[in-house]
Amino acid sequence: MSIQLFGMPVSRGVAIGRAVLVASSRVDVAHYFVAREHVDDEIDRLRQARDTVAAELGALQRDLPEDAPAELSALLDVHLMLLHDETLTGAAKSWIVDRHYNAEWALSAQLEVLARQFDEMEDDYLRERKADLEQVVERILRAMSRDPAAVDHAEHAGALGPRDFAGEDPLVLVASDIAPADMMRFKRSVFTGFITDVGGRTSHTAIVARSMDIPAVVGAREASRLIRPDDWVVIDGDAGVVVVDPSPIVLEEYRFRQRQSELERARLHRLRHTPSVTLDGQQVELLANIEQPGDAAGAVEAGAVGVGLFRSEFLFMSRGDDLPGEEEQFEAYRDAVIAMRGLPVTIRTVDIGADKPLERMTVQELRHEHVLNPALGLRAIRWSLSEPGMFRQQLRAILRASAFGQVRILIPMVAHLSEIRLTLEALERARRQLDEAGHAHSRVDLGAMIEVPAAALSLGQFLRYFDFVSIGTNDLIQYTLAIDRADDAVSHLYDPWHPAVLTLIAGVIEHANRAGKGVSVCGEMAGDPAFTELLLAMGLRSFSMHPAQISAIKQRILRADTRRLSSALPRVLASENPQLEAAAAFAGPHQ
Numbered sequence: 291m292s293i294q295l296f297g298m299p300v301s302r303g304v305a306i307g308r309a310v311l312v313a314s315s316r317v318d319v320a321h322y323f324v325a326r327e328h329v330d331d332e333i334d335r336l337r338q339a340r341d342t343v344a345a346e347l348g349a350l351q352r353d354l355p356e357d358a359p360a361e362l363s364a365l366l367d368v369h370l371m372l373l374h375d376e377t378l379t380g381a382a383k384s385w386i387v388d389r390h391y392n393a394e395w396a397l398s399a400q401l402e403v404l405a406r407q408f409d410e411m412e413d414d415y416l417r418e419r420k421a422d423l424e425q426v427v428e429r430i431l432r433a434m435s436r437d438p439a440a441v442d443h444a445e446h447a448g449a450l451g452p453r454d455f456a457g458e459d460p461l462v463l464v465a466s467d468i469a470p471a472d473m474m475r476f477k478r479s480v481f482t483g484f485i486t487d488v489g490g491r492t493s494h495t496a497i498v499a500r501s502m503d504i505p506a507v508v509g510a511r512e513a514s515r516l517i518r519p520d521d522w523v524v525i526d527g528d529a530g531v532v533v534v535d536p537s538p539i540v541l542e543e544y545r546f547r548q549r550q551s552e553l554e555r556a557r558l559h560r561l562r563h564t565p566s567v568t569l570d571g572q573q574v575e576l577l578a579n580i581e582q583p584g585d586a587a588g589a590v591e592a593g594a595v596g597v598g599l600f601r602s603e604f605l606f607m608s609r610g611d612d613l614p615g616e617e618e619q620f621e622a623y624r625d626a627v628i629a630m631r632g633l634p635v636t637i638r639t640v641d642i643g644a645d646k647p648l649e650r651m652t653v654q655e656l657r658h659e660h661v662l663n664p665a666l667g668l669r670a671i672r673w674s675l676s677e678p679g680m681f682r683q684q685l686r687a688i689l690r691a692s693a694f695g696q697v698r699i700l701i702p703m704v705a706h707l708s709e710i711r712l713t714l715e716a717l718e719r720a721r722r723q724l725d726e727a728g729h730a731h732s733r734v735d736l737g738a739m740i741e742v743p744a745a746a747l748s749l750g751q752f753l754r755y756f757d758f759v760s761i762g763t764n765d766l767i768q769y770t771l772a773i774d775r776a777d778d779a780v781s782h783l784y785d786p787w788h789p790a791v792l793t794l795i796a797g798v799i800e801h802a803n804r805a806g807k808g809v810s811v812c813g814e815m816a817g818d819p820a821f822t823e824l825l826l827a828m829g830l831r832s833f834s835m836h837p838a839q840i841s842a843i844k845q846r847i848l849r850a851d852t853r854r855l856s857s858a859l860p861r862v863l864a865s866e867n868p869q870l871e872a873a874a875a876f877a878g879p880h881q
């Protein structure tokens with residue numbers, strides 16, 4: 291029977307494919323595809339972890355004190371029995387062989403299948419055995435996470451074509467939640483669409499999905515429970531709708547829309563080399579947001595005139611304790627700079643924390659054990675300043691890349707003058723260390739992300755220390771409205787059109803323009819055509835976005851007259867309903 295699910299649209303277009311489920315787990319599990327030649331090793335990892343757990347459980351049973359309750363021994367028996375049950379590890383092996391899932395993913399996928407069977411059991415006693423099964427799986431996953439080979443195997447992640455493991459049908463990924471780091475692994479992978487139960491439109495998982503330019507819906511609540519592996523699924527990334535098991539007539543309609551959307555993309559793509567100039571002759575800079583050096587080539591191909599935001603933290607995620615050192619970072623930054631062929635590259639220092647945890651501190655740990663609200667915790671520049679050695683290492687790596695092209699440094703989440711002073715000192719020291727070591731480096735511009743209301747309101751003082759600012763609207767909205775951007779429960783209140791948000795953005799643009807400092811927007815608003823006229827009206831002339839969005843934004847810029855837009859701006863800012871007012875005020879012969 292066909293069902294419809296509703297969530298939030300993240301990335302445009304229509305995807306049609308068979309569902310691949312990523313099960314959620316209490317243990318943080320990496321999901322990736324293993325290359326054909328590593329399948330046997332992966333099965334070995336699973337077998338070894340199972341044997342390790344069998345030995346652990348055996349030892350526990352042996353060491354039980356005489357007076358231990360009999361139930362405890364019986365429980366260990368049940369766990370040992372589940373551990374050796376072919377429906378668990380035997381079936382998990384099939385996921386590795388048939389689908390090329392990594393061992394952790396295979397095991398949690400099989401747990402999901404068995405858990406559903408347990409849920410449907412009539413007998414209370416048997417139904418409760420699900421908890422035992424989960425504990426056994428958790429033990430195996432933990433044993434695997436202690437295995438150093440896991441990191442090696444993850445290196446081979448995701449670079450497979452669909453025929454390598456799953457027949458001819460296109461695949462869509464369905465998950466309760468996907469960590470941004472996992473999403474990065476899937477970036478090189480085969481999925482034609484994504485669905486998650488949770489998440490907001492500007493969560494980092496959604497941002498990575500958008501950068502892949504494939505249809506995605508987040509916050510679809512029950513999706514991962516209602517959708518079964520291999521179900522046919524339609525993802526309508528424009529409307530935020532998911533259709534499971536569609537009827538032939540619905541499928542035909544969506545296939546038609548899919549073709550239309552592909553034609554529209556091809557048409558927009560023709561604009562990629564057209565200069566981005568408004569009707570009244572205003573030049574507008576369209577820059578790219580990237581997550582890794584490999585994205586730079588796509589940015590040039592999409593017509594970006596530089597990188598406005600290189601989210602360097604993606605180099606640091608999924609790494610355990612082995613964070614990238616100066617040399618590895620230098621190579622990554624240099625590669626991006628070279629790939630941009632002389633165009634400027636804005637490298638943001640690590641913005642780790644909140645929904646982008648390091649592996650050694652998972653979101654759960656951050657949220658429940660260390661701090662109550664990770665978005666307000668040790669994040670971004672706060673984290674860098676708390677690890678001064680690491681911070682200087684990153685600054686040195688970025689400065690060294692400046693010998694290969696135009697580099698700019700961007701500091702995330704600045705809120706205090708003291709943070710600026712400490713950053714300038716660290717930068718100065720990094721420069722001195724490079725000079726002493728005889729490493730070449732050139733002049734780099736220094737910029738601040740304006741993404742905390744305090745920074746927007748203190749701009750006059752902050753600007754003295756920076757060459758440019760970049761407005762991070764994703765966080766600026768989160769912190770202005772006190773709405774966790776990753777929390778779908780409050781996503782209806784996450785409102786870029788809120789008058790307070792618009793006042794802050796307009797104020798920053800005006801102030802920076804007046805001071806003769808560069809100002810750009812690199813949050814998701816810059817790549818959303820719904821805001822192009824508004825931002826132009828505010829005086830913005832530099833937009834940074836996912837490469838896939840550049841042509842759509844350029845099309846709007848080519849049709850805009852900034853004089854007319856600016857004259858309508860006061861009406862929009864003064865309105866109680868700016869979105870409605872903007873629709874009326876900015877509409878015109880060319881919009």
Ligand code: PEP
Nearest residue numbers: 741762763764765812813
């Ligand atoms: C922002 O906050 O708008 C931004 C661009 O940074 P990030 O999305 O990486 O937090």
Ligand code: MG
Nearest residue numbers: 741762764765
């Ligand atoms: Mg931010």
